[in-house]
Amino acid sequence: xxxxxVKGTNDYLPEEAKLRDYxxxxxxxxxxxxxxxxxxxxxxxxxxxxxxxxxxxxxxxIFKILKRGDKLDKALSxxxxxxxxxxxxxxxxxxxxxxxxxxxxxxLLMPSKFIxxxxxxRAERPQKGRLREFVxxxxxxxxxxSPSCEIELIHTTAKALLALDMxxxxxxxxxxxxxxxxxxxxxxxxxxxxxxxxxxDKLDKIGADGVKAELTDKGFDSAAIESFSNLIANPVTxxxxxxxxxxxxxxxxxxxxxxxxxxxxxxxxxxxxLSLVRGQGYxxxxxxxxxxxxxxxxxxxxxxxxxxIGKFTGENIPAVGFSIGxxxxxxxxxxxxxxxxxAKKKIALLFDKQDTVKAIRAAxxxxxxxxxxLSEKPKKLSKYLDRLSExxxxxxxxxxxxxxxxxxxx
Amino acid sequence: xxxxxVKGTNDYLPEEAKLRDYxxxxxxxxxxxxxxxxxxxxxxxxxxxxxxxxxxxxxxxIFKILKRGDKLDKALSxxxxxxxxxxxxxxxxxxxxxxxxxxxxxxLLMPSKFIxxxxxxRAERPQKGRLREFVxxxxxxxxxxSPSCEIELIHTTAKALLALDMxxxxxxxxxxxxxxxxxxxxxxxxxxxxxxxxxxDKLDKIGADGVKAELTDKGFDSAAIESFSNLIANPVTxxxxxxxxxxxxxxxxxxxxxxxxxxxxxxxxxxxxLSLVRGQGYxxxxxxxxxxxxxxxxxxxxxxxxxxIGKFTGENIPAVGFSIGxxxxxxxxxxxxxxxxxAKKKIALLFDKQDTVKAIRAAxxxxxxxxxxLSEKPKKLSKYLDRLSExxxxxxxxxxxxxxxxxxxx
Numbered sequence: 001x002x003x004x005x006v007k008g009t010n011d012y013l014p015e016e017a018k019l020r021d022y023x024x025x026x027x028x029x030x031x032x033x034x035x036x037x038x039x040x041x042x043x044x045x046x047x048x049x050x051x052x053x054x055x056x057x058x059x060x061x062i063f064k065i066l067k068r069g070d071k072l073d074k075a076l077s078x079x080x081x082x083x084x085x086x087x088x089x090x091x092x093x094x095x096x097x098x099x100x101x102x103x104x105x106x107x108l109l110m111p112s113k114f115i116x117x118x119x120x121x122r123a124e125r126p127q128k129g130r131l132r133e134f135v136x137x138x139x140x141x142x143x144x145x146s147p148s149c150e151i152e153l154i155h156t157t158a159k160a161l162l163a164l165d166m167x168x169x170x171x172x173x174x175x176x177x178x179x180x181x182x183x184x185x186x187x188x189x190x191x192x193x194x195x196x197x198x199x200x201d202k203l204d205k206i207g208a209d210g211v212k213a214e215l216t217d218k219g220f221d222s223a224a225i226e227s228f229s230n231l232i233a234n235p236v237t238x239x240x241x242x243x244x245x246x247x248x249x250x251x252x253x254x255x256x257x258x259x260x261x262x263x264x265x266x267x268x269x270x271x272x273x274l275s276l277v278r279g280q281g282y283x284x285x286x287x288x289x290x291x292x293x294x295x296x297x298x299x300x301x302x303x304x305x306x307x308x309i310g311k312f313t314g315e316n317i318p319a320v321g322f323s324i325g326x327x328x329x330x331x332x333x334x335x336x337x338x339x340x341x342x343a344k345k346k347i348a349l350l351f352d353k354q355d356t357v358k359a360i361r362a363a364x365x366x367x368x369x370x371x372x373x374l375s376e377k378p379k380k381l382s383k384y385l386d387r388l389s390e391x392x393x394x395x396x397x398x399x400x401x402x403x404x405x406x407x408x409x410x
Numbered sequence: 411x412x413x414x415x416v417k418g419t420n421d422y423l424p425e426e427a428k429l430r431d432y433x434x435x436x437x438x439x440x441x442x443x444x445x446x447x448x449x450x451x452x453x454x455x456x457x458x459x460x461x462x463x464x465x466x467x468x469x470x471x472i473f474k475i476l477k478r479g480d481k482l483d484k485a486l487s488x489x490x491x492x493x494x495x496x497x498x499x500x501x502x503x504x505x506x507x508x509x510x511x512x513x514x515x516x517x518l519l520m521p522s523k524f525i526x527x528x529x530x531x532r533a534e535r536p537q538k539g540r541l542r543e544f545v546x547x548x549x550x551x552x553x554x555x556s557p558s559c560e561i562e563l564i565h566t567t568a569k570a571l572l573a574l575d576m577x578x579x580x581x582x583x584x585x586x587x588x589x590x591x592x593x594x595x596x597x598x599x600x601x602x603x604x605x606x607x608x609x610x611d612k613l614d615k616i617g618a619d620g621v622k623a624e625l626t627d628k629g630f631d632s633a634a635i636e637s638f639s640n641l642i643a644n645p646v647t648x649x650x651x652x653x654x655x656x657x658x659x660x661x662x663x664x665x666x667x668x669x670x671x672x673x674x675x676x677x678x679x680x681x682x683x684l685s686l687v688r689g690q691g692y693x694x695x696x697x698x699x700x701x702x703x704x705x706x707x708x709x710x711x712x713x714x715x716x717x718x719i720g721k722f723t724g725e726n727i728p729a730v731g732f733s734i735g736x737x738x739x740x741x742x743x744x745x746x747x748x749x750x751x752x753a754k755k756k757i758a759l760l761f762d763k764q765d766t767v768k769a770i771r772a773a774x775x776x777x778x779x780x781x782x783x784l785s786e787k788p789k790k791l792s793k794y795l796d797r798l799s800e801x802x803x804x805x806x807x808x809x810x811x812x813x814x815x816x817x818x819x820x
Contacts, residue, residue, distance in 0.1 A: 001463075001722045002456050003513040006497050009454060011510050013517055014447035014524075021448060025435070035773065035783040038427045042419035042543050043453065043529065044473075046412050053411075063454075064476040066495055068533055076491050084494065085476055087416050100421050103413040107423055109801050113783065114424075119453065123478055133452050146786055148766040155770060259767045312411045356558040357669045360565060363445065373445040373523065376556055391519050 008124060008132030015392070020135075022340045023164060023330060024117055027137050030160040031115045034152070036139050038115040041096040043089055050088045053095045054282050054308060061122040063089040063132075089121035093138050094282075094308065094321065101142055102312030111143035113152075117326070131327060138302075140321035142309065147252050150286050150304070151259045153322040157290070157300055158268055160324060164333065165341070168293035170269035171260065174276040175253045175286045176303075181245045182274070186231065187224030196220070200232075203275035208232050236274040256286065282308045288322065295332055300324045345394035346371040347405055350378075355399055362402050370394075370405070418534060418542030425802070430545075430740060432750045433574060434527055437547050437734060440570040441525045444562070446549050448525040451506040453499055460498045463505045464692050464718065471532040473499040473542075499531035503548050504692075504718065504731065511552055512722030521553035523562075527736070541737060548712075550731035552719065557662050560696050560714070561669045563732040567700070567710055568678055570734060574743065575751070578703035580679035581670065584686040585663045585696045586713075591655045592684070596641065597634030606630070610642075613685040618642050646684040666696065692718045698732065705742055710734045755804035756781040757815055760788075765809055772812050780804075780815070 005011050012020060028038065050062050064085035067075055075083045090096050093116040101112070117137040124130045139156060141149040154171055161169060179200075180193050188196050199214040206214070212229045216222070231240070238257070242250050253272070260270045278287040278301060287303035302322035309317040333339040347370045351359035363372045373393075378384040388396060389408040397405050415421050422430060438448065460472050474495035477485055485493045500506050503526040511522070527547040534540045549566060551559040564581055571579060589610075590603050598606050609624040616624070622639045626632070641650070648667070652660050663682070670680045688697040688711060697713035712732035719727040743749040757780045761769035773782045783803075788794040798806060799818040807815045 001459050001509070001512075003509060003722055005452050005513070006454055006456055009452035010450075011452075011513055012450040013514060014449055017448045017450045020450065021438075028431075033777060035781070037424035038431060039424055040420075040422040040427045040430065042415050042421075044416055044419060044531075044543065046416055049411050063478075063497075065499075066474040066476050072491075081482075081486050087473075089475075099411065099413060102411075103415070103421055104423060109783075109797055111785075121454075133454065144786065146763055148763050148769075148784075148786055151766050152770065152784060262767050263770060312413055353556055353558050356561050357672050359558075360562065360673060367443060371445070373519075374558075374562060375521075376554065376558055387519055
């Protein structure tokens with residue numbers, strides 16, 4: 001029998017599981033308090049739903065579940081190996097949410113404000129920081145195209161991070177419609193916009209000169225590149241954009257940014273970032289991302305996807321969501337001291353077997369002030385106490401004198 | 411695209427998800443407060459570990475995950491269809507726990523007290539009340555053969571049920587060693603004991619006469635059947651057993667039952683039930699089960715499995731566990747009124763888009779007393795209010811006067 005977990009998945013030790021539970025329950029409480037409601041969907045979905053979804057690269061990363069019984073026999077004898085699976089593990093929570101909404105629409109309030117926090121699966125090539133089973137924490141508002149949704153999502157996501165004692169972060173906001181209008185005004189053609197965006201998304205890494213060089217390599221019109229390069233040579237403000245795209249186009253985004261700034265106060269920053277693209281193909285309008293001053297990469301991301309749910313319902317339903325990078329936050333907080341505030345000190349209560357009832361009652365009293373583990377007196381006491389100390393226990397006591405909590409040597 | 415979930419799995423509506431979260435967090439808090447620690451393992455396990463486990467019938471119910479890339483091509487071209495999967499979804503939490511213990515033993519305190527509450531998967535034939543994806547809530551103590559473990563598990567499991575306001579339940583306790591000794595003393599042979607136990611397990615359903623008839627049909631020795639039938643004609647007490655098996659054999663069980671009775675007081679019953687067998691092949695000693703006065707079937711079950719972990723570690727490690735039937739409890743509490751105590755009344759705060767910031771701030775104040783959903787004033791107000799009422803909302807207010815909470819008509 002193999003002792004290790006399958007590749008790309010983790011066992012979590014008690015102290016790790018405790019931190020994960022703390023993160024998840026803190027995020028969930030923040031979201032619930034803000035008027036969002038948790039829903040739950042199965043980890044398995046119909047294979048056709050997964051295959052036909054707009055998942056981009058993720059479609060190559062689906063874990064497929066083998067058919068069973070007669071259906072498997074039939075598929076095997078047909079010789080068609082693409083037909084061996086009838087289900088798959090979900091690769092994100094957005095496809096299940098879209099299916100869920102279509103399946104339960106009659107029973108839901110409109111607009112609906114959803115929380116999803118659950119496991120997803122991707123057959124990634126295992127490497128550091130890339131898991132095949134990981135948790136996502138999403139909030140979504142379905143059924144409203146008002147910019148008040150974006151404001152509520154940004155405010156609530158930031159609140160969850162603040163509740164976890166994360167500070168020094170900035171919310172970047174952009175709107176794909178503005179970016180595309182701007183690129184068009186520079187002279188790029190409609191069918192070139194996606195490719196220009198891919199290069200522009202690298203601005204942080206390769207700088208304005210790098211973007212210009214890449215666009216030139218791609219062979220785009222030099223006047224368009226020149227016009228665009230002049231524009232991005234300096235940080236682009238919303239006012240710059242207003243001049244190019246017209247006031248009306250940017251007023252929605254301005255409303256979102258100004259309201260979010262007012263709500264943020266001095267706790268975190270809100271900035272317009274024209275170079276923010278986000279990878280997902282399904283975003284149709286605003287996109288946002290949260291970056292930390294202290295850690296590389298983003299810690300949350302999201303945007304508006306007004307066309308995705310229509311794939312199930314047949315009519316367009318506006319939707320916008322924001323997802324916290326749970327595994328990223330877990331990795332960051334795992335490195336900090338005492339990430340869980342107000343945790344009680346851990347002690348062991350040692351007793352003899354015949355006193356089990358008395359020990360259970362004594363432990364229940366002690367638990368007002370300590371985290372207490374019940375433990376029959378071990379044969380090798382000093383070895384056991386060393387182990388307690390290693391595991392972060394503060395002390396221990398014997399049942400005959402539970403007032404005498406003895407501190408363990410570090 | 412298919413709107414429904416795959417067979418045997420469920421979408422949970424917000425109110426259902428809320429109840430499931432309440433159940434899970436209440437059980438988890440009770441277990442954590444009692445000194446148990448949560449661990450987490452992946453939902454996927456190596457296919458060989460699953461296939462070689464002692465899972466009995468469950469081995470036929472494993473969802474297998476198709477190999478990918480070159481490995482799949484190789485498996486397909488070999489023509490060996492038993493070799494197409496490299497992983498599977500876990501069918502219970504006991505096999506992953508055993509692997510986990512073996513994998514992390516060096517890092518764990520001994521004995522270890524574990525909580526697991528997570529999803530498991532079985533390819534059951536879908537039928538009412540049988541799910542293919544469902545939640546189990548287990549506590550286990552690994553590394554101690556002391557009967558104080560059983561006492562702690564029974565007390566803690568009962569506490570979790572009481573915390574959920576479940577009353578009118580009884581803990582049945584037995585020990586397979588006693589049952590087997592008793593059957594042997596009646597004249598059955600070692601290799602007949604499992605079969606006799608299977609018949610005896612039906613005592614509740616078919617009565618003592620039914621058990622006798624079934625044993626006769628099976629062709630066992632008539633003197634042994636007669637001796638056993640006389641014994642079970644009336645309820646069997648621990649004292650009756652003591653006469654037949656000797657005092658020492660029953661003292662451990664007596665200790666467990668007496669201590670558990672003392673801890674239970676008048677809150678729930680503890681009874682010795684000689685006919686309690688439990689299906690799992692891996693139980694080696696005590697077995698227990700909780701039944702309710704109000705609902706058929708068991709709501710929790712467990713026992714001692716001293717040989718299972720040895721399959722991974724190579725040396726015998728004593729272990730005992732108790733599992734709450736989460737889906738059973740969820741089904742029972744779904745039928746009751748107000749299963750979640752002290753839930754705040756739900757109201758909607760209606761506002762105009764330009765007042766989003768003011769509305770978010772007003773909602774945050776109102777949330778001291780109410781569950782508040784923010785909602786832009788809908789075009790069809792009276793239709794929206796009807797919907798709120800249907801969804802269990804108590805009332806609503808407008809942003810310009812949040813003191814005036816208007817109650818909705820039922």
